Amino acid sequence: xxxxxxxxxxxxxxxxxxxxxxxxxxxxxxxxxxxxxxxxxxxxxxxxxxxxxxxxxxxxxxxxxxxxxxxxxxxxxxxxxxxxxxxxxxxxxxxxxxxxxxxxxxxxxxxxxxxxxxxxxxxxxxxxxxxxxxxxxxxxxxxxxxxxxxxxxxxxxxxxxxxxxxxxxxxxxxxxxxxxxxxxxxxxxxxxxxxxxxxxxxxxxxxxxxxxxxxxxxxxxxxxxxxxxxxxxxxxxxxxxxxxxxxxxxxxxxxxxxxxxxxxxxxxxxxxxxxxxxxxxxxxxxxxxxxxxxxxxxxxxxxxxxxxxxxxxx
Numbered sequence: 001x002x003x004x005x006x007x008x009x010x011x012x013x014x015x016x017x018x019x020x021x022x023x024x025x026x027x028x029x030x031x032x033x034x035x036x037x038x039x040x041x042x043x044x045x046x047x048x049x050x051x052x053x054x055x056x057x058x059x060x061x062x063x064x065x066x067x068x069x070x071x072x073x074x075x076x077x078x079x080x081x082x083x084x085x086x087x088x089x090x091x092x093x094x095x096x097x098x099x100x101x102x103x104x105x106x107x108x109x110x111x112x113x114x115x116x117x118x119x120x121x122x123x124x125x126x127x128x129x130x131x132x133x134x135x136x137x138x139x140x141x142x143x144x145x146x147x148x149x150x151x152x153x154x155x156x157x158x159x160x161x162x163x164x165x166x167x168x169x170x171x172x173x174x175x176x177x178x179x180x181x182x183x184x185x186x187x188x189x190x191x192x193x194x195x196x197x198x199x200x201x202x203x204x205x206x207x208x209x210x211x212x213x214x215x216x217x218x219x220x221x222x223x224x225x226x227x228x229x230x231x232x233x234x235x236x237x238x239x240x241x242x243x244x245x246x247x248x249x250x251x252x253x254x255x256x257x258x259x260x261x262x263x264x265x266x267x268x269x270x271x272x273x274x275x276x277x278x279x280x281x282x283x284x285x286x287x288x289x290x291x292x293x294x295x296x297x298x299x300x301x302x303x304x305x306x307x308x309x310x311x312x313x314x
Contacts, residue, residue, distance in 0.1 A: 063087020094152035116216030155194030
């Protein structure tokens with residue numbers, strides 16, 4: 001043990017990082033858009049650092065299981081988080097007794113994707129756009145429910161915002177992952193639901209589900225026929241994103257190194273094509289501080305929506 005002590009001390013310094021495997025905790029289940037993007041990033045970072053980057057899926061709890069795992073980890077760069085906007089910026093607006101504070105207990109490293117979330121319906125739902133869906137739900141106030149990837153998710157708050165403005169009623173059904181939502185929509189178990197932009201594309205192309213609207217100001221590449229909420233009279237500017245985080249107080253040299261390497265990956269033609277295939281906007285290339293500012297703006301917006309709609313989580 002004594003003989004190993006000097007090596008161990010050296011292993012904790014940022015200039016020696018990384019000299020062993022890195023764990024990338026993913027706040028979603030296998031097969032989701034978050035998971036697929038995380039695995040691609042893990043593979044590329046492993047090639048850059050010449051060390052394994054091991055994906056550890058921890059879905060559930062509106063991202064709290066994954067987030068708290070990383071928040072409690074040692075700030076040495078060997079435990080990182082790959083998460084979406086819902087679990088970092090949206091959940092805190094709703095869930096008041098969280099086991100950690102995503103803003104204070106995590107270090108933003110890099111934004112890795114951006115794109116609106118998709119509002120979807122089963123193929124047999126008699127609505128083909130947002131106006132028709134609002135009219136349908138309004139005419140059947142106790143009939144329809146909607147699914148999202150958890151209490152306090154962006155899908156949850158976006159729908160509550162829509163319900164208030166459109167004067168409609170729907171019950172929320174929280175799921176653990178977006179593939180579960182998409183599968184239930186395709187089978188008819190669920191009639192209305194939200195998803196990241198990538199997961200439902202095969203089912204949309206197979207005409208098993210229909211895209212009704214996308215949040216944000218831009219249509220996304222593989223579902224260009226799905227108009228934005230704003231184009232249909234309900235402007236909703238916020239877009240979803242994916243990003244990489246470390247525990248609080250992650251050493252700046254490690255944060256900067258990760259940000260630089262991730263941004264090189266983001267700027268590559270391969271990643272741009274992959275993001276297009278996953279139905280996202282062109283991959284963002286931002287500094288850690290720029291990413292932090294995006295999170296701060298999102299937290300402010302989602303808190304406002306939660307207060308306005310009087311939404312509380314579990």
